[in-house]
Amino acid sequence: MNAPILPPILNDNPVLDRWVSFPAPGMVTVNTGRVELGQGVLTAMLQVGADELDVDKSRITICSGVTGVTANEGYTAGSHSIQTGAVALRQALADVRSLFLTQAAAIMNCDVAELSIRDGGILRNGASTGQDYWTLAGAIDLSTKATGLGKRKAVADFTSIGHDTPRLDLPAKIFGDAAFIHDMKLPGMVHARVVRQPNRGATIGTVDEAAIQRAAKGPVDFVRTGDFLAIVGNNELSVDLAGAAAVDRVTWNNVETPTPLQQESTWLLQRPSVDKVIGDPEPADPQGRQRFEATFTRGYVAHASISPSCGLALLTDGKMTVWTHCQGVYPLRGALSRMLKMEPSDIIVHHVQGSGCYGHNGADDAAADAAIIAQQMPGTPIRVRWRREEEFVYEPKSPGMVVKVRALIDENGKPSDWTQEIWSGNHNGRPGGGSSLLGEEALPGYVPLPPANEVPEAAGGGATRNGDPLYDIPQKRMIHHKIEEPPVRLSSLRGLGATANGFAMESCIDELAERASMDPVAYRLSIISDPRARGVIEKAAAMANWQPNAPGGEGHGRGFAFARYKNKAAYFACVVELDVEEEITVRHVWCATDAGLVVSPDGALNQIEGGIIQAISWVTKEQVRFDNDAPTGTVSFDWETYPVLKFSEVPEIEMALLNTKDEVPLGVGEVAGGPIAGAIGNAVYHALGARIHHLPLTRDRIMATLLQG
Amino acid sequence: MSQRFDFSVNGKPVSVALDNEATPLLNVLRNELGLMGTRFGCGLEQCGCCMVLIDGEPVKSCNRDVSTLAGKTVTTIEGIGSHERPHPLQQAFLDEQAGQCGYCLAGILISAKALLEKNPSPTRKEIALALDGNICRCGSHNRIMRAVEKAAAVMRAGERA
Numbered sequence A: 001m002n003a004p005i006l007p008p009i010l011n012d013n014p015v016l017d018r019w020v021s022f023p024a025p026g027m028v029t030v031n032t033g034r035v036e037l038g039q040g041v042l043t044a045m046l047q048v049g050a051d052e053l054d055v056d057k058s059r060i061t062i063c064s065g066v067t068g069v070t071a072n073e074g075y076t077a078g079s080h081s082i083q084t085g086a087v088a089l090r091q092a093l094a095d096v097r098s099l100f101l102t103q104a105a106a107i108m109n110c111d112v113a114e115l116s117i118r119d120g121g122i123l124r125n126g127a128s129t130g131q132d133y134w135t136l137a138g139a140i141d142l143s144t145k146a147t148g149l150g151k152r153k154a155v156a157d158f159t160s161i162g163h164d165t166p167r168l169d170l171p172a173k174i175f176g177d178a179a180f181i182h183d184m185k186l187p188g189m190v191h192a193r194v195v196r197q198p199n200r201g202a203t204i205g206t207v208d209e210a211a212i213q214r215a216a217k218g219p220v221d222f223v224r225t226g227d228f229l230a231i232v233g234n235n236e237l238s239v240d241l242a243g244a245a246a247v248d249r250v251t252w253n254n255v256e257t258p259t260p261l262q263q264e265s266t267w268l269l270q271r272p273s274v275d276k277v278i279g280d281p282e283p284a285d286p287q288g289r290q291r292f293e294a295t296f297t298r299g300y301v302a303h304a305s306i307s308p309s310c311g312l313a314l315l316t317d318g319k320m321t322v323w324t325h326c327q328g329v330y331p332l333r334g335a336l337s338r339m340l341k342m343e344p345s346d347i348i349v350h351h352v353q354g355s356g357c358y359g360h361n362g363a364d365d366a367a368a369d370a371a372i373i374a375q376q377m378p379g380t381p382i383r384v385r386w387r388r389e390e391e392f393v394y395e396p397k398s399p400g401m402v403v404k405v406r407a408l409i410d411e412n413g414k415p416s417d418w419t420q421e422i423w424s425g426n427h428n429g430r431p432g433g434g435s436s437l438l439g440e441e442a443l444p445g446y447v448p449l450p451p452a453n454e455v456p457e458a459a460g461g462g463a464t465r466n467g468d469p470l471y472d473i474p475q476k477r478m479i480h481h482k483i484e485e486p487p488v489r490l491s492s493l494r495g496l497g498a499t500a501n502g503f504a505m506e507s508c509i510d511e512l513a514e515r516a517s518m519d520p521v522a523y524r525l526s527i528i529s530d531p532r533a534r535g536v537i538e539k540a541a542a543m544a545n546w547q548p549n550a551p552g553g554e555g556h557g558r559g560f561a562f563a564r565y566k567n568k569a570a571y572f573a574c575v576v577e578l579d580v581e582e583e584i585t586v587r588h589v590w591c592a593t594d595a596g597l598v599v600s601p602d603g604a605l606n607q608i609e610g611g612i613i614q615a616i617s618w619v620t621k622e623q624v625r626f627d628n629d630a631p632t633g634t635v636s637f638d639w640e641t642y643p644v645l646k647f648s649e650v651p652e653i654e655m656a657l658l659n660t661k662d663e664v665p666l667g668v669g670e671v672a673g674g675p676i677a678g679a680i681g682n683a684v685y686h687a688l689g690a691r692i693h694h695l696p697l698t699r700d701r702i703m704a705t706l707l708q709g
Numbered sequence B: 001m002s003q004r005f006d007f008s009v010n011g012k013p014v015s016v017a018l019d020n021e022a023t024p025l026l027n028v029l030r031n032e033l034g035l036m037g038t039r040f041g042c043g044l045e046q047c048g049c050c051m052v053l054i055d056g057e058p059v060k061s062c063n064r065d066v067s068t069l070a071g072k073t074v075t076t077i078e079g080i081g082s083h084e085r086p087h088p089l090q091q092a093f094l095d096e097q098a099g100q101c102g103y104c105l106a107g108i109l110i111s112a113k114a115l116l117e118k119n120p121s122p123t124r125k126e127i128a129l130a131l132d133g134n135i136c137r138c139g140s141h142n143r144i145m146r147a148v149e150k151a152a153a154v155m156r157a158g159e160r161a
Ligand code: FES
Pocket: B039, B040, B041, B042, B043, B044, B045, B046, B047, B048, B049, B050, B051, B060, B061, B062, B063
């Protein structure tokens, strides 16, 4: 018999004690390389543990994100935690369960088929045997490798997976416990703020230490290595005051900050790029067929996490211990090893919860800052917390993008050929992906790394994410222009390119529907055969009581859109209803999601709703603005210069989940961005009779459109 | 030269010695008194993470000088309820699973408590406006507003009982 194929993450981390241990009678520790980012993943893993091991949830402790302890699962990102992480954990635990049953059968000299497990106790033909995980644990070697032979539980037998489970982490946050990395205190810890290098290659001119000391109103010290300058001290307020004062009291040479011209994504069109065609060659001569073409843009967007990033580090006895709220402790360890010139085995990285990050924000960089300072101050625990302005200006941004769509239309008004041409900087600026940590760029002897590769197509692509239509179109391709020298540091934000691509694609589908004199929902159904896609489209339309060809206008409109995230994760369709006066007010959203097997339905809905609200904010408000006359070049540096959606601006949202008992889970955390952007664009067109091609759909753009109309 | 500041926090008198009389209340709570539930989000009075009650009024504590607090009573998230004896708002937030990362929640619970004390039966709109000084980046708004409505109903029923 061939050995079963292990889930990929388990194949990479096959030793079973990486996944589970039985530390004391009645207790189970389940390990996961996934980390809590506010998405409820620890609770989901708890449910998986309870089901696959047949123990009560109360017996399980979850250990998450510690190098050398938990499995190396890369990043907690890309909606993979359930789709790939939980599947690996399920198989590992099923193997462990089977080892215990085999051992019990040997002791009792019976057939494994007679045995079952209830809350950790071994039953024989339903009767207690006095044996349990903990009596047997001593005889079982969990340092062996997974075989994949353990039988995973059938969906119908789940008692925990598929049922709403209260989040493990929420009580601490609701009662105000020290729940976050920001709340950690280590004995002898000092506070630190970094005086940020304005751009890679800038060098320190002068430092007015006396003025900074005066501003601190208390003792602070300076730590400098190369062009990395930090202020440290026992009193956080003094360090904060000094850090803020230093922005104007340290001068820099070779400053090069982004310009207002670069703020608009159309600037990318003139830039050198690395070009790639993915799909069929584009027909040279469309031969009289009807042609449709439109160009869309989206500006740079910030993660804008509610808490500025924080990191702690301590160097003792040649070992560096780092505490971070980043998305991947192993990739960060690798990057720290390069930066600190230390062996990975001498670095331990612990994940501690921070606020929601929605992708690669400043978390890794704040941890790196702490480690750089700790290396200069052995034995002293260092706590770095970025300033609010620092987070906005220096977090890596989500790339501005230009998307051109060209379609050929057949005699029935259906697209017969589709080109999605994309200009964008890299969405993959993660430290483990080949990019530097921010502080590293200021260190002596820094050598820039070659430009990192974009997220591969097999992983859903970066800029090209959801640029390939799922509709039935005979010939199609994406043309990807990767801009190698963007104006600011870039990286991953929830959905990567899917938001801009979804906005462009779904806007065009509505345009084609109008040309074909068809209702947008009926038109979509006429060009898509995937039954699950049709399922969410029909459901969302029914939920919203969608009226075919309902007249819009007078500032009130409805819009529809659909996507399957990455063309391989969850399906999502939505209706958006909104009013447009000088600004857009989204009133109501109805949506249907097919994510297959859902571990916690309430948790999935929480994620989807959060994604919808964040996408409305991106689309109606958010763009990072540049001005090279301003000190840092970025003039979006706080909540007034970078506003996000407020409580009074949030619409009513109705959601449905389909096919939740399917065998296979499909990632759900990032489904909403593209379709919400598309549906808002379509609703604005419905309301105004004019289409706006550029995100965000701000007051200025709406006014310009209204004046033209 | 350090100076003493006396006021009350969560019903208990406190007295702290500080060198800088312009120390914000938020720093005092977190770094002097070890009350970590009040969070730092911006230090600019823009996000509401640091919201506390001062004599019952919701105030952003990140820029509120400690020297202005003589004789005042401060209530933080730790003072409104506990795991063992949750405030109806905290219970409703648990019941509704209102929150994702939860970083915003302490400040929001304080703003909501101040609202319900003035207005025991707020409309959805009134709740939204009362919470507009608090940012939630995760998009937990609707759950949070549902939880506040629920807590208001529980509190009204409690009054009547
Ligand atoms: S930290 Fe005080 S309002 Fe943001």
